[in-house]
Amino acid sequence: MPPDTPVQQPSVSAAPTRPGSDPGPDIRAVGDDADLLTAWIAGIRTGFNAPPGGDPKEVSDRLAGMDLSRARGVFDEGRCVATFRSFDQELTAPGGNAVRADAVTAVTVSSTHRRRGLLTRLMTEDLRTARERGDTVATLIAAEYRIYGRYGFGPAASATTLEIDTARAGFDPRHTGRPEDLGLSGSIRFADPREVRKIGPELHERFRRLHPGAIDRDDFWWDRFTGVVRWSDDDSPTPRHLLYTDAEGVPQGLASHTIDETWTHGRPDNLLNVRSLIGTSPQAERALWHHLCSNDWVGRVSTGKRGPDDPVRSVLPDRRAARITNHWDFLWVRPLDTAAMLRSRSYRTDGELVVEVRDPLGLSGGRFLLTASPEGAECAPTDRSADLALDTGTLAGLWLGERSATLAHAAGELDEEAPGAVVRADLLLGTGRRPWCADVF
Ligand SMILES: CC(C)(COP(=O)(O)OP(=O)(O)OC[C@H]1O[C@@H](n2cnc3c(N)ncnc32)[C@H](O)[C@@H]1OP(=O)(O)O)[C@@H](O)C(=O)NCCC(=O)NCCS
Incomplete structure (x- = not known):
């Protein structure tokens, strides 16, 4: 549990509190202290309604690879009752420039300490520091719509999920799902996780410059995604990866998916879940969608979070085979x-x-x-x-x-x-x- 010598940030005391209210417990930087960090992880679990954890392996898994230099916690009677972390991020603007963003995450206040201004203290302090540091914007993924507008954030990139009924899509059964079915000259092949770990980051760097709203993926992201690092409590299925290369053999797209096997009345009705699909050209994106949606045994494709203008529907001869299953504000941005x-x-x-x-x-x-x-x-x-x-x-x-x-x-x-x-x-x-x-x- 937290020692008696907190790493207090001098400027935190200047953060506003409610008029006439007690300034409340101290905000502490937790990054360099194993006990504070353990309590901080426990605080996140409490705030996000997760069951109590605390297995030391799970804690060290979670912390490895994470930039904790701007992780903060509020401690009261030995418990971490509020958590907050920000880190450096790059966000692509229209035209392809990446701006420096202060990415905010791990925002929780335990139910015992809510509506006392703790989030307001943590957020205002962080945004002021980010502004002084020279960041252009702050970003976050909002759990609820009404939390962050008061701090100057606004919805800036929505997400859409779709489910595609492949039997209704109207594909020619003689087609193979290869790019040539669409008149494209590239090709598609499977790639193993080691190859994806090697070529994925460079492909993603090209991809993200083309898409306003895209953010950078660090080494830790790729380690986790390709299974180089696996958290001890992570029992999610390992994805398969498909690579689209252009006529010159240059990787231009990557689709990663898992398949839930289901048979109904002796008929295959597998659900293909897209974990990630990126392409550096509309051709690459269309070729990969076409391949995933033309797979024998796959009755449904769940797209995962796509941009609202994703080209997935354009590969379906019958576009009504795609049904929007969710659409919501996703990325919030705050000008700094x-x-x-x-x-x-x-x-x-x-x-x-x-x-x-x-x-x-x-x-x-x-x-x-x-x-x-x-x-x-x-x-x-x-x-x-x-x-x-x-x-x-x-x-x-x-x-x-x-x-x-x-x-x-x-x-x-x-x-x-x-x-x-x-x-x-x-x-x-x-x-x-x-x-x-x-x-x-
Ligand atoms: C959201 C959360 C962090 C807010 O923390 P908090 O310390 O209670 O927030 P504050 O006391 O600083 O509230 C500031 C203002 O926001 C409002 N507010 C806080 N949470 C809100 C919510 N979920 N919906 C609407 N308004 C909310 C408060 O009423 C207060 O308004 P006021 O200044 O007009 O009185 C906290 O409720 C929480 O941990 N919720 C569960 C986890 C979660 O959703 N985390 C966010 C992940 S993105």
Whole structure:
């Protein structure tokens, strides 16, 4: 359990608490202390309603490979009652630049300590530090819609899951699921986990630059995904990997899946679960989807979390064979440096826009002049009158291409201060495909 000598962060005491309320227990950095870390893991389990754990092997499994330098806990009477961690991440903006993100995760407060302002203390401190460090945005995956807007986050990349009834898809039974069935010149073969561990990271680096909303995958991610590292309590099935290579033999796509075997009345009705499918071109994505959906014995394909504009339906002769099983806000983004954020992406056309950004925490608000072009942009504070006024959360969705200015305006989340500014914003900010974040963190 926690020793008496906490590693107190000096700036934490400056974090706001509720007026007139007790500042509450101390926030401690837990990264360098094995006992604090063990209690911190137990705190996460409590906050996420998991059964008590505590097996030392499980704890060390969980911690290995994790950047704990910004892991924080709140301790009360020897228990860790609130947890929070942030780490460095890269997030792809429209146009392919990766911006520095403060990725927030492991957010829990035990049920005994909720609604006393602990999350607010942890979050405001972390966001202020990230802003001072020079991060452009903060990111998180929200468990519930109503938690994070108050801290300036907004939904920025939604996720869609689909189930495909392959018998209804209308594929020609003479087809083999090979790329040539689609008139493509590449080929598909199985790859073993060691090969995926070797070539996957480089393939993913090319992939993520093409997809706004994509985040980087570190070595630990690949070790876990390919089974090099396996947590002691992980009994999930090992995926199979399919590699799509182009006509020159260069890997351009990777699909990983598991299959649940089911037979109904003597007929195969296996469920194929897609764990990951990435491609560096629409051809690669289509070839892999086509292959997975044309597999003998596979009656249903569960796509896992895809971007809302995923091309999976385009390979189905009968597109109604795909049914959306879930669609929700997934990745939330919080602007930390508005000018840097708007400079980081490309725009559809040349133009200017003055945006007034309201920030609930006073970190990145102000009035900014954006001078945009397809090649890049300039953005700086300005005294010119605003064309649009919006809050940081709305800006996040517009910036990444999740939402149009027209829709934000219709929802009452954006004020048009100059006539025609909403249409002008959409002409500048429009993207061909909505963003997609493929990974949970
Ligand atoms: C979500 C959670 C971390 C909030 O922690 P907390 O310490 O209770 O939050 P705070 O006391 O700082 O609350 C700040 C504000 O957010 C509101 N809020 C907190 N959680 C909320 C929720 N789930 N839904 C709606 N509002 C919520 C509070 O009412 C409070 O509002 P106020 O300032 O207007 O009074 C905590 O409830 C929890 O651990 N939940 C289960 C695990 C979880 O969902 N984690 C998030 C993973 S992404």
